[in-house]
Amino acid sequence: MISAGTAPSFQRQSLHLMTTEFLKHLRDALGDDIVETEADGIAPWLTDWRGVYKGNAQAVVRPRSTEQVAACLRLCNQHGVPVVPRGGNTGLCGGATPDASPANVILSLDRMNHIRAIDTVANTMVVDAGCILGTLRRAANEADRLLPLSLAAEDSSQIGGNIATNAGGVNVLRYGMARELVLGIEAVLPSGEIYKGLQTLRKDNTGYDLKQLFIGSEGTLGIITGVALRLQAPSRVRSVVLAAVDSPQQALQLLRLVFGACGPRLQAFEFFTDQCLDLVLSQVEGLHAPFSERHPGYVLIELADTANEEALQAMLEDVIGQALEQEVCVDAALSATLSQLQSLWRLREEISEAQKADGPHLKHDISLPIERIPDFMVSAETRLRGLASDARLFIFGHFGDGNLHYNVSRPLGADRGWAGEWEERISALVFDEVAQYGGSISAEHGIGQLKRHAFHQHKDPLQIRLMQDIKQLFDPKGIMNPGKLL
Template sequence: MTDTSFLQRLTEKVGPGAIFTAPHDIAPWLSDWRGLYAGHAQAVVRPASTVEVAACVSLCAEARVPIVPRGGNTGLCGGATPDASSANVVLSLDRMHAIRNIDIIGNTLVAEAGCILGNLRRAVADEHRLLPLSLAAEDSCQLGGNLSTNAGGVNVVRYGMTRELVLGIEAVLPNGEVFNGLRTLRKDNTGYDLKQLLIGAEGTLGIITAAALRLLPRNDVRVVVLAAVESAPRALDLFKLVFEQCGHRMQAFEFFTAECVDLVLAQSDGVRAPFPMRHASYVLVELADTVDETALRALTEDVIGTALERGLCADAAVSESIAQLNSMWKLREEISEAQRADGTHVKHDVSLPVASIPAFLVSAGERIRKYHPAIRPIVFGHFGDGNLHYNLSRPFGAPDDYFAQHGEALTAEVLDEVARYGGSISAEHGIGQLKRDYFSQYKDPLEIRLMREVKQLFDPRGIMNPGKIF
């Protein structure tokens, strides 16, 4: 039920232009990008400063009103969607999009949480620096959401996850206090690293309002290789060769099956078959450096020549231009949209020890075929860091609601197999609402108990993003 007295006080804190209560105004903020989740709220608040965020949170804490932080709404687990309570306040930081500082001596960026990731990457590129975090949704996702989910992306094999790029954080805690941890120091051994608790917490411990990030040299020299491989073990052998010969220059190592390419060719415009023959699977490798292009290309061609000689790949193409480089990446990047256009499906964002991926693909495939031989695994992902998107499309001709009946059972098949190999049920998308039950099932009970105790310490009133993770 809407509390008019509370809303009036909230309006006084942030101004009438920053709060919305009419049903038609708040409706777009109540569902997730995939259309899987929808909730309720009494208001949407769009503060313009950390002071306003703190004022809003303080008032909500006093009134015990639940807060749902919202970024770019590009998450896939319902982590930014409110639950069924009509008391919720959705708090969006989209008006907080200032770049506070770019330091090209210390190589750091300080930016507010509402900044669009792609805008940040372009801004630092103009200063001849690189922000390595790169996602398919980078032109709509926001920095605060990236940190709150510890986002991954295509460059993790070289630069690591989001948390490895973070030097400092500013955040508003559930009682309205501001955590002033926005430091750009590379070394600070003064006790617990509290910022790491907020990274990946999905807004359940507080609201990140700004962050200080590491910057790297801008890699203007890039070469992409698209290779056809006949099996996952061959892809693993190719990964070992490229890693040994190219070291830190390997920036991405992506794997996808022939079924992924078939979907893209059927559903996407401007894409053509990569090779004259259809192959079982494909690998896309990106190498990047600050050296001249001739040297990087010579290294790339030498390594791929060795791979062909050893039979690690059946065919390969090296990009000759930026246009060709982008075209190779498009084949990989269009997979998710192509699968969505194909119809209903279930997604599994999992991680495994890299060496276990080939065995997992065999055993998981056997389990899925045993369940139903016509289910189509659509498997792709960041092979170099162990992150697979093990998605399942319904059998041809099956009804649209096929996964409403079979989705949970199939997910159990996949996640049981992930657990058997010592993997994780969430690699880069978080838990949100989607994986909440699986989280309690597959996570170690001691870890869950400690996490609950941390949650209780930070948020004793339980107002921060209720229903997420736990």
């Protein structure tokens, strides 16, 4: 675990005085029930989902309203107190974990969890930023609409965190990233001013689209407190097939074929290797091997539509028949019932949980030009084997978006400290390969603490300078989520 250091004693004394005065102001402004300062109460908020990062904080603030968020930020800004925004804490880059400073305030949105409005004519939803994504998806479903943002962590992550990380997930192929679903944003700036952009208009060409700056900003510009989202027609009927492939090249050809045949009904095209299947079957109870034989890779394909289940199933059967005939897949398991559909999905969605259970590993959430994925995989693995021949490689992800989770785990029998020892060399190798193939070092998880070094190494210096200028404009005192992203 990457831990916080200790402050020298003279610093601790002056910090103590500042802290006492600041906390008194904070309590006066917000009330005792909003401000947690007991060590036992703060402790659970100091680590990330994977248990890789650990930091410090003097308080956890859990406001109930945008005005309370504004009061908190105003005070933090006046006193120069760093603020770490916290959503569902499912981020995989340490973005919501405070750094070593004992002055940090963690601001959690978990009590701001109301759906403000659902409009089934305009097809919009306006919500508090602390709403859990899965809750919003179910609410949209009850209104006979679809909120298409979907990821394995949806029952823990919050929509504010999803927007702050510009989350992706399994339906990007059809509906785009979180950014494409956002119509409006309400946010509190470090000054305590409220950015009132919570509109549901489809069209508004009045200058710069400032809400875009908050999307993917990882809590470095302000706190997102409300979001207006675009809804889609419901996916009332779904069909899923798991296709076995001999190579990533075959998966590419399969993507070309399925997209051509099914077009907008293609909702997901997810890939995982046989190593991932092995891991999931060994770590997660209740799952079964989908084929009598094992294959190098698998592609999970989902089609969805508003009506006509039989036609959808026939379309999928037809395209898979063509795929087998044209030898762009070697076997296929079609779901005939909802429970079969869910079981096939679990083989893909439980991979992250299985990796967590397996122990510390090196995560690389990368994207590549899709047609270059097969060559990248060969080239990166050849170099990896040259460096750490026994490392275990788990590759899975949103293949249809060119997004791979390229995760490297310790060799069998190696101790749990292996990942820490090898991180610098292995990640440098992976990111170097990604750069050579024209990809990105972060497809959807963001930068956080994990990829700051690589971000500065690989991002164009002009783009970094412009980001720093924007940060300076929004947050001149640098209180928002220090040590993350920039």
